[in-house]
Amino acid sequence: MSDWRPGCTADLLRKRAELLQEIRSFFNKRGVLEVDTPTISRFPAIDLHLDPLTVNTVSAGPVRYLITSPEYHMKRLLCAGSGSIYQICKAFRQDESGQRHNPEFTMIEWYRAGWDHWQLMDEVDALMQVLLRSTAADRISYDDMFQRQAGVDPFSLTAESFLSCCEKHALSPPGYLTGADGSNDDRLNFLMGALIEPSLGAERPVFVHSYPASQASLARINPENPQVSERFEVFYKGMELGNGFHELADAKEQASRFKKENRLREKIGKPPFPVDDAFLAALNHGLPDCAGIAMGFERLFMLAHGVNDIEDVIPFSWDRS
Amino acid sequence: MYDTSEFRKGLRVEIDDQPYIMVENQFVKPGKGQAFNRVRLKGLLSGNVLDRTYKSGEKVKKADINEQSMQFLYEADGVYHFMDNNSYEQLEMQKEQIDDNWKWLLEEMMVDVLVYKGVPVSITVPNFTVLEITFCEPGMKGDTATSATKPATVSTGAIIYVPLFVNQNEKIKIDTRTGEYVERAKS
Numbered sequence: 001m002s003d004w005r006p007g008c009t010a011d012l013l014r015k016r017a018e019l020l021q022e023i024r025s026f027f028n029k030r031g032v033l034e035v036d037t038p039t040i041s042r043f044p045a046i047d048l049h050l051d052p053l054t055v056n057t058v059s060a061g062p063v064r065y066l067i068t069s070p071e072y073h074m075k076r077l078l079c080a081g082s083g084s085i086y087q088i089c090k091a092f093r094q095d096e097s098g099q100r101h102n103p104e105f106t107m108i109e110w111y112r113a114g115w116d117h118w119q120l121m122d123e124v125d126a127l128m129q130v131l132l133r134s135t136a137a138d139r140i141s142y143d144d145m146f147q148r149q150a151g152v153d154p155f156s157l158t159a160e161s162f163l164s165c166c167e168k169h170a171l172s173p174p175g176y177l178t179g180a181d182g183s184n185d186d187r188l189n190f191l192m193g194a195l196i197e198p199s200l201g202a203e204r205p206v207f208v209h210s211y212p213a214s215q216a217s218l219a220r221i222n223p224e225n226p227q228v229s230e231r232f233e234v235f236y237k238g239m240e241l242g243n244g245f246h247e248l249a250d251a252k253e254q255a256s257r258f259k260k261e262n263r264l265r266e267k268i269g270k271p272p273f274p275v276d277d278a279f280l281a282a283l284n285h286g287l288p289d290c291a292g293i294a295m296g297f298e299r300l301f302m303l304a305h306g307v308n309d310i311e312d313v314i315p316f317s318w319d320r321s
Numbered sequence: 322m323y324d325t326s327e328f329r330k331g332l333r334v335e336i337d338d339q340p341y342i343m344v345e346n347q348f349v350k351p352g353k354g355q356a357f358n359r360v361r362l363k364g365l366l367s368g369n370v371l372d373r374t375y376k377s378g379e380k381v382k383k384a385d386i387n388e389q390s391m392q393f394l395y396e397a398d399g400v401y402h403f404m405d406n407n408s409y410e411q412l413e414m415q416k417e418q419i420d421d422n423w424k425w426l427l428e429e430m431m432v433d434v435l436v437y438k439g440v441p442v443s444i445t446v447p448n449f450t451v452l453e454i455t456f457c458e459p460g461m462k463g464d465t466a467t468s469a470t471k472p473a474t475v476s477t478g479a480i481i482y483v484p485l486f487v488n489q490n491e492k493i494k495i496d497t498r499t500g501e502y503v504e505r506a507k508s
Contacts, residue, residue, distance in 0.1 A: 049355050095326050095377055096356065098348025174357060174374040189354025194374070197351065217353050233352055243352060 006315040032084045037073035043276035048264045051094040066092035072279040079282035086110035106297035117246040120291035137205035149196045162187045200235035219245035244293030251283035322380040333384040340365040340384040424479035451506045460488040
């Protein structure tokens with residue numbers, strides 16, 4: 001007999017609904033508008049390490065994509081004058097499966113018109129204090145965090161300093177990072193995931209800000225220090241909870257970042273993606289100065305109730321779906 | 322070949338011509354970065370523990386390994402003889418390969434034999450077995466309240482700790498994974 005039962009208990013199902021209610025009431029009180037944007041999109045997000053699931057919506061036509069986040073659509077709403085908006089929706093990412101990942105998951109994404117990323121961090125902190133009963137969060141720059149936790153300068157990392165850092169911390173670096181042609185961003189991400197993240201935010205949440213410009217994604221570059229971007233991530237109890245930006249508004253710069261991501265994708269044997277013209281046209285029209293963040297709902301839920309495996313908070317996770 | 326997306330506990334893989342079993346698998350995706358799997362592997366022959374990291378999409382060789390259900394025939398001079406009841410094919414293993422499992426092996430018992438590239442590597446016995454006590458000090462009638470135990474020798478020669486009320490010539494159920502007494506077997 002097939003196992004038809006849900007993976008989460010009736011108690012957690014009720015708590016899940018309560019948590020969603022708390023989030024909606026948080027934004028409602030603050031005058032942030034709830035919106036709904038497509039799950040199936042004509043264009044995928046273009047990101048070196050994000051792979052969307054594809055859908056055939058007509059028998060002989062181009063494929064469409066399940067969103068990896070609602071970012072482009074929400075920014076089109078902002079460009080059209082929506083003001084601050086939030087959304088709780090499903091997002092999908094190929095091959096992302098594990099104790100903290102389900103290929104289909106729930107995302108809380110919101111944008112604050114007229115805010116920068118520092119103001120947004122305050123609001124994220126307030127939301128966590130409501131949902132997780134956490135105390136006020138810490139803030140640390142990417143640079144300081146690497147110096148402190150890994151003992152390396154992230155901006156002058158070399159193959160040698162990377163290897164000696166791995167050795168010092170008894171890490172086995174995978175082959176793609178050890179050669180002279182390995183990418184420093186890949187090395188930093190490995191140290192982040194394997195060494196630093198597990199110990200981040202043990203007592204209270206921590207915002208890691210000022211990511212290297214090479215990892216800006218859709219964040220602005222800091223006008224005073226072009227080495228860093230206005231991107232941050234938030235961690236609590238060794239788990240990444242969200243990723244935020246002071247949003248890039250320059251259409252030309254956005255178009256050139258798309259090109260660069262596609263070039264990098266091709267370099268590692270991935271297909272390049274079609275560029276979302278509508279998104280670029282919206283930026284051309286004008287994105288108001290804003291900051292935005294995406295947070296993983298299931299991870300917040302796991303932390304709110306001390307659950308260790310994402311499968312236990314989703315009624316029907318990937319293998320039960 | 323196994324792709325990283327197929328990684329899971331219990332997977333048997335081959336690295337540098339050695340078979341390993343995956344005992345831990347952790348998927349890590351740092352922010353916007355390249356995802357990877359951190360795995361811990363245990364050598365099926367050596368017992369050595371190996372930590373490895375694989376980039377998402379990397380592939381690892383499947384170990385040429387299978388589990389065969391076989392019957393234990395007899396032991397002679399430290400050599401254990403098994404037979405496949407379908408093909409009548411027989412194989413033998415040394416005491417070191419049998420490990421602690423000699424404690425539970427009774428003639429005619431069915432066991433799972435792990436075979437790597439045609440060579441038997443290890444065996445797995447049923448989780449529970451029933452053995453007769455061949456020697457122990459006399460029981461104390463009615464003493465079911467204390468948690469005190471006494472050593473008892475069972476028919477295979479192994480020594481098991483049993484409650485005081487259990488007697489010689491009785492049959493007892495044993496958990497082979499822990500080597501502990503479970504209950505008196507109902508006969």
